[in-house]
Amino acid sequence: MDRVPASLMTDLTAGQRAATRMILESTDRFTVVQGYAGVGKTTQFRAVMSAISLLPEETRPRVIGLAPTHRAVGEMQSAGVDARTTASFLHDTQLLQRNGQTPDFSNTLFLLDESSMVGLADMAKAHSLIAAGGGRAVPSGDTDQLPPIASGQPFRLTQQRSAADVAIMKEIVRQMPELRPAVYSLIERDVHRALTTIEQVTPEQVPRKKAHGRRAVLWWNSRQSRKRR
Numbered sequence: 001m002d003r004v005p006a007s008l009m010t011d012l013t014a015g016q017r018a019a020t021r022m023i024l025e026s027t028d029r030f031t032v033v034q035g036y037a038g039v040g041k042t043t044q045f046r047a048v049m050s051a052i053s054l055l056p057e058e059t060r061p062r063v064i065g066l067a068p069t070h071r072a073v074g075e076m077q078s079a080g081v082d083a084r085t086t087a088s089f090l091h092d093t094q095l096l097q098r099n100g101q102t103p104d105f106s107n108t109l110f111l112l113d114e115s116s117m118v119g120l121a122d123m124a125k126a127h128s129l130i131a132a133g134g135g136r137a138v139p140s141g142d143t144d145q146l147p148p149i150a151s152g153q154p155f156r157l158t159q160q161r162s163a164a165d166v167a168i169m170k171e172i173v174r175q176m177p178e179l180r181p182a183v184y185s186l187i188e189r190d191v192h193r194a195l196t197t198i199e200q201v202t203p204e205q206v207p208r209k210k211a212h213g214r215r216a217v218l219w220w221n222s223r224q225s226r227k228r229r
Contacts, residue, residue: 008051015169016044022167023109023138024051029131032158033140035169041140044169045079045111052109059107061136064089066126067113068148076113086112086122093129105135115139119150 009017019033035041045065052060065076065083076083093103110130115123123139130137143156159166 008047012043012047013040013169013171013173015167015171016040016047019044019140019167019169020047020051022165023048023111026165028165029136030127030158030162030164031136031138032155032164032166033138033169034143034159034166035140036142036172037145038172039169040171040173041113041169042075042079043173045076045081045113048111049080062108063111064108065111065113068117068122069114072114076111081111083111083113086118086126090122090125090129093133094125097129103129103133105130105133108133108135110135110137112137112139113141114145115141115155116143116153117141117146117148118155119148120152120154121150123152123154 009020012020015035016039019035022031023033033041033044035044049063052063055061063081065073065081066086066089067073067076067083068086070085073083073085096103108130110126112118112126118126127137139155139158141155143153143159147153158164
């Protein structure tokens with residue numbers, strides 16, 4: 001897409017706009033989206049799908065979502081993305097290759113969500129298969145969230161050591177305004193400032209939930225019990 005229509009960008013944050021433009025306007029084989037928790041990645045996916053739906057059907061790229069968990073797949077599907085697990089994609093595509101077929105991913109855009117949870121071997125296989133088929137891929141995720149169970153941290157290394165363009169979404173939209181400064185402090189690794197901010201937020205500003213309070217008490221009691229052993 002030469003240019004994303006401005007009408008689709010009006011309700012997006014600066015980070016969401018940057019990511020949407022990069023995904024739709026770049027011709028690079030691989031680009032990357034770093035999105036911290038609560039920045040509205042699902043909203044950003046919807047913007048991408050809305051923009052693509054405006055293209056003539058004969059030139060409209062196919063969009064395939066890949067994610068390591070069924071929960072992430074479901075969230076992508078809720079944004080209108082035809083999504084499946086990364087494992088199922090690797091299995092089916094490699095099976096085609098073993099049967100002598102060459103997958104055709106020309107004019108296909110892959111959105112790889114929760115990429116921080118994907119290990120080196122699976123990420124390398126996915127990128128290799130997509131590139132061999134002529135597709136484009138956009139790994140997205142958060143380097144501060146869960147690391148992969150398998151070895152390697154390819155999503156983090158891609159941002160640190162590759163030449164791929166990276167769009168960063170950092171404007172928090174999920175948390176209540178009173179708690180957003182604490183979240184930004186955690187992103188900056190300043191735990192003391194985050195806790196100080198939270199302590200200053202009163203129950204009148206952000207009502208407490210009893211279930212959360214009980215869990216906090218149980219955690220604290222178990223922590224104190226371990227200290228006494």
